[in-house]
Amino acid sequence: MMESFKSNKRAFFVKAMVIACVMLIVGTGLWLQSIHKIVVIAHDGEQMEVSTFKNTVGDILEKENIVLHSADKIKPYLTEKIVDGTEIIISRAFEVKIVDAGLEQMVMTTDINVEGLLNSLDIVIGENDIVTPVLNMPLVEGQKITIMRISEKYEMEKTQIPYQTITKHNDNLEIGELRKVRAGNEGVKEVKVRIVFENGIEVKREVVEETILVEAVDEVFEKGTKNFIVTSRGEVQRFKEVIIMVATAYTAGYESTGKNPEDHGFGITKSGTQVRPGVVAVDPRVIPLGTQLYIESLDSTPSYGKSSAEDIGGSIKGNRIDLFFENVEDALRFGRRKVRVYVLDN
Known part of the structure; x- marks a missing residue:
């Protein structure tokens, strides 16, 4: 009877131990299942699925030997x-160049476009400022933003x-004559x-x-347009030019x-004609012979x-004219004076 009791007790103990082991195994399996995770890591343009028991993002990156830069x-x-x-998701930084008002700087960024980069750097763009390339342009490594x-x-x-x-035309002024009517003054x-x-x-x-x-x-100037004169004999003569000249007198004599x-x-004149009253000597460069x-x-x-x-005459140059007189007394009496010479329009 005593042996039978001991045998039953031993069998109960063994059974209990088996049950305990089964429960321990099942519990451990359930615990392991609860801490096991499947995560996806996206970086460098690729995606990888990782099975892990790690608890934090940093832990799993360390386990997978994934290094992050600053x-x-x-x-x-x-x-x-x-x-x-x-x-x-890991966004890798890349280098771009920014030239702001001529000042260059190299920066590392993970922004996807120009506008995002400028915002992240707190670079304010004025209303009239010009950004090249445009704000919505995607960024690539080595890009230059100006x-x-x-x-x-x-x-x-x-x-x-x-x-x-x-200049106003005035029919009462002889052609070639210019008269200032009013002086000019600058304004402000x-x-x-x-x-x-x-x-x-x-x-x-x-x-x-x-x-x-x-x-x-x-x-204001007035310019003469009158192209005729009335001579001392009452004849009307049309002219094409008026010249103020210095006149002297000469004779045919030795003096x-x-x-x-x-x-x-x-x-005998330069033209081969006989001198006579009304013949004058001129500078042919100013008044051609025969005029x-x-x-x-x-x-x-x-x-x-x-x-x-x-x-012509040796001393008659430029605006000078020599008038012929028949005798020395009349020539001396005329002397030297200014005259108005009308070039007639024949």
Whole structure:
């Protein structure tokens, strides 16, 4: 009876031990199943599925020997707990160049486009600034982003207004005569100038507003258009030019020409004609030989009248004219004076 009891007790103990072991195995399996996770890691353009018992993002990266650099970004954070099905996304930073108003800097970024990069760096873009490439352009490694800073300012300036010269025709003035009627005066205006700068350098200047402070006064001339004269004999003569000249007098004698009556060529003009009242000597560069003239006195003395340019003289250059007189007394009496020479339109 005692042996039978001991045998039953031993069998019960063995059975209990078996049950305990089974429960331990089952419990361990359930526990292991509860801490086991399948996660997906996305990085460097690839996705990998990882089976793990690790608890945090940092732990699983360490186990998989995935190294993060300082500018890389990861989601979720390294300290966050992972669960079955967690997706870990690693964004690798790459280098780009930013040229802001001429100043260069190299930066590491994980942003996907230009606008995101500028926002992450707290770079403010003004209304008129120009960004190249455009803000929505995707970023790639080694890309260059240029920011041109556009600014403007306004200045007030005073400037001179030049006067205009106006010429009016006057039929009462002889052709070629010019008379000033009114002097010109410059005006003054105040202008508002818009100045545009690119990266601090002036590139444009334009007047956007102006106010006249003093009006300019135009200079006025009257130009003669009268092309006829009435001679001392009452004849109407048309002319094409008027020249103010210095007139002297000469004769055919020795005192003027160095020749005596018996000398060859005495009394013969450069044109080969015989000297006579009305013949004058001129500079052919000013008045061609053969030109018909009317010579008017500018003082109270009688005008020399109609004449013909047929001779020349050694001292007759430029606006000088020599008038022929038949005797020395008349020539000396005429002397030297200014005359108005009309070039007749024959």
